[in-house]
Amino acid sequence: MTEWDGHGLPPVAAERMRRFASSGLRTSLLTVPGAAGVKSVGFDPVGEVMGCIVQHMGWSGFGGCGYFGGVGALGGFSGYGLGGGTVTSSGRAGFVGFGPYVDALYHGYGTALARMTEEATAMGADGVVGVRLSVSDLGNDNREFVALGSAVRSQSRHRPARVFTTDLAGQDVAKLLQAGWVPCAIAYGISVAVRHDDWRTQRQSSWGAGNTEVSGYTELVAHVRADARYRFDQQARSTGAQGAIVSSMGLQIRGIEPSENHRDHVAESTVFGTALASFHRGSTAPTRSLTILPLR
Amino acid sequence: MTADPTALGIPEDAMRRLAEMRPGQSTSLFTSDLSVNEFLLVREAGFRPLGLVLGTSIYHVGFQMGRWNSNQELTVLSQAMYHARELAMTRMEAEADQLGADGIVGVRLEIEFKEFGSDIAEFIAVGTAVAADDQQTPDGQGWRNNQGQPFTSDLSGQDFWTLIQAGYAPLGMVMGSCVYHIAHQRFWQALGNVGQNVELPQFTEALYDARELAMSRMQAEAEQLAAEGIVGVQLLSLGHRWGGHTTEFFAIGTAVRPLRADHVIAKPQLVLPLTDS
Numbered sequence: 001m002t003e004w005d006g007h008g009l010p011p012v013a014a015e016r017m018r019r020f021a022s023s024g025l026r027t028s029l030l031t032v033p034g035a036a037g038v039k040s041v042g043f044d045p046v047g048e049v050m051g052c053i054v055q056h057m058g059w060s061g062f063g064g065c066g067y068f069g070g071v072g073a074l075g076g077f078s079g080y081g082l083g084g085g086t087v088t089s090s091g092r093a094g095f096v097g098f099g100p101y102v103d104a105l106y107h108g109y110g111t112a113l114a115r116m117t118e119e120a121t122a123m124g125a126d127g128v129v130g131v132r133l134s135v136s137d138l139g140n141d142n143r144e145f146v147a148l149g150s151a152v153r154s155q156s157r158h159r160p161a162r163v164f165t166t167d168l169a170g171q172d173v174a175k176l177l178q179a180g181w182v183p184c185a186i187a188y189g190i191s192v193a194v195r196h197d198d199w200r201t202q203r204q205s206s207w208g209a210g211n212t213e214v215s216g217y218t219e220l221v222a223h224v225r226a227d228a229r230y231r232f233d234q235q236a237r238s239t240g241a242q243g244a245i246v247s248s249m250g251l252q253i254r255g256i257e258p259s260e261n262h263r264d265h266v267a268e269s270t271v272f273g274t275a276l277a278s279f280h281r282g283s284t285a286p287t288r289s290l291t292i293l294p295l296r
Numbered sequence: 297m298t299a300d301p302t303a304l305g306i307p308e309d310a311m312r313r314l315a316e317m318r319p320g321q322s323t324s325l326f327t328s329d330l331s332v333n334e335f336l337l338v339r340e341a342g343f344r345p346l347g348l349v350l351g352t353s354i355y356h357v358g359f360q361m362g363r364w365n366s367n368q369e370l371t372v373l374s375q376a377m378y379h380a381r382e383l384a385m386t387r388m389e390a391e392a393d394q395l396g397a398d399g400i401v402g403v404r405l406e407i408e409f410k411e412f413g414s415d416i417a418e419f420i421a422v423g424t425a426v427a428a429d430d431q432q433t434p435d436g437q438g439w440r441n442n443q444g445q446p447f448t449s450d451l452s453g454q455d456f457w458t459l460i461q462a463g464y465a466p467l468g469m470v471m472g473s474c475v476y477h478i479a480h481q482r483f484w485q486a487l488g489n490v491g492q493n494v495e496l497p498q499f500t501e502a503l504y505d506a507r508e509l510a511m512s513r514m515q516a517e518a519e520q521l522a523a524e525g526i527v528g529v530q531l532l533s534l535g536h537r538w539g540g541h542t543t544e545f546f547a548i549g550t551a552v553r554p555l556r557a558d559h560v561i562a563k564p565q566l567v568l569p570l571t572d573s
Contacts, residue, residue: 160314
């Protein structure tokens with residue numbers, strides 16, 4: 001095994017590309033309807049492509065308790081009117097608010113996708129459909145990011161400058177293309193926020209509080225979701241797209257104990273989806289759906 | 297659906313469009329929470345998605361003890377479940393209003409218990425704000441409802457398309473909630489029923505009462521919107537975290553009004569799918 005410097009594709013992947021070039025064998029991860037779908041809009045499956053990276057995530061930045069949260073309002077996303085106590089990862093002030101952790105997540109997903117598209121480019125493909133992104137925890141703060149998809153090549157004279165990627169299935173890609181929309185890239189937005197459990201939060205969430213909104217937690221969750229959606233928008237926009245279809249949204253909450261007998265909460269929000277561009281000339285998409293009633 | 301892709305300019309035009317794209321171009325961008333099918337059908341129904349809209353509220357649900365042997369509504373809990381959902385919905389509507397939307401489609405209303413504690417839940421409303429291509433409705437009233445708010449609908453894109461085709465417009469999501477405590481049976485009562493097949497009138501009545509309350513509250517909301525009817529009603533019994541005898545009965549649906557007098561849709565073609573789904 002030769003030493004690999006981390007640039008380009010690992011030796012085994014490069015070897016697979018060479019083997020692919022010399023052999024006529026075509027592979028794909030598409031389902032039968034998916035493969036039929038992409039065929040119906042003039043794409044041929046080329047091969048399955050993969051990109052992965054194992055990262056050590058040892059430094060998540062100074063999370064603290066978020067008590068000095070006001071500084072989070074400097075820079076980054078502030079359109080939501082950041083309150084005093086919530087620090088999102090986009091609001092940078094030194095190492096506050098899990099910025100390095102979110103950067104590491106972006107680096108992980110970004111590298112996995114980039115290596116996958118590099119394989120697709122090496123195969124002479126125009127796009128990758130049905131991309132699955134996954135993260136697995138390998139223990140000791142090590143995580144593996146994997147991107148897996150099926151490369152396709154169009155039966156056209158034009159070649160896009162960059163390979164397009166989408167997490168939509170082959171059938172969905174076919175329906176979009178029929179209607180005049182082409183997927184351009186996978187977009188994602190990730191944000192982490194921390195908030196100090198102040199006396200008001202503690203009072204509102206205590207057993208005897210009765211019916212009340214817990215305004216601190218609501219603020220934490222609203223801000224982290226808004227920031228993740230904002231970063232998703234920005235990423236989709238940066239590709240020059242006109243729209244984006246969200247495929248999944250997630251939110252995780254965990255408690256941390258920055259000091260004795262005091263618990264604060266950290267929220268992590270993710271948004272994944274595909275950015276779209278329209279290529280039809282009219283103002284509305286020429287969809288021609290039929291009303292059918294399946295007999296089953 | 298087997299039209300020649302090259303005749304339609306696919307994939308030639310699509311690839312040309314991608315080749316022309318320059319990263320960093322400033323464009324107006326929409327986002328949407330719809331699936332591809334829903335997205336395309338909403339477009340075909342004459343609406344453009346403007347953006348994903350979301351409202352959230354983290355709510356501490358108070359405490360109320362049900363008397364062990366009585367059927368009763370737990371009003372404190374009913375109010376909490378209603379108020380928290382309403383907060384989430386109102387915030388979602390406010391986001392849509394800012395985008396200048398005519399309505400919100402595909403709304404999902406969810407409750408998630410997070411790591412904050414057992415009485416605290418996140419109430420979330422998510423949907424896609426849309427604007428109509430044609431601002432005029434056939435009846436001249438516009439798309440917004442009589443409260444001046446964008447309409448809301450929890451119907452899927454497919455149902456929404458069918459509704460518009462049939463000459464109806466959604467007005468708003470309407471809901472009613474009732475948290476009810478069902479009495480335990482007294483010892484002698486339970487003993488008398490051993491080995492017998494009998495109706496338990498007390499339980500039957502309790503379930504009737506609770507569902508009626510939830511449904512009549514939903515109906516009252518629809519009347520406020522001057523609706524003709526409610527479609528897609530779901531009547532759910534949600535146990536949440538209150539144990540066996542306390543249940544939330546939740547009724548939710550989309551209030552609609554007619555857009556025109558006739559309500560005819562094209563006769564559907566019958567197909568026999570060759571796949572299991």
